[in-house]
Amino acid sequence: MSTLSIFLLIGFITVIALGASYLDAKFQWRLNDWMSGTCSNPFIASKATQQQQLIEKKDKQIAALVERVETLEAIVTQPAYELNQKINALR
Known part of the structure; x- marks a missing residue:
């Protein structure tokens, strides 16, 4: 992989993680729990x-x-x- 590909991949993962954290904080969607396998449906209120x-x-x-x-x-x-x-x- 080239340096640009690695940089873009890390940037894309960071954007997804920050977006999921924002949505968790704003709407309590539990996306981070869903991505780590802690819950089965992120849209059910905890x-x-x-x-x-x-x-x-x-x-x-x-x-x-x-x-x-x-x-x-x-x-x-x-x-x-x-x-x-x-x-x-x-x-």
Whole structure:
């Protein structure tokens, strides 16, 4: 092989590896795992990705529940609410 052929071959392999790494980072396609034989289908989301999505979903639910609890606490601690409770107790 000539020097130019070797240089082009190394350059082509480098471009493919960098492209696969970029696509892995951007879209979680797992192309590097597929090329090394670790996974059978690079386009199926990994369990780690699925777990991360579940964690994000739970975090959103927790944030919404915390907001609702804060709103309820604000309503219950208002002086008008206490007065309404006392009036209802007199009936």
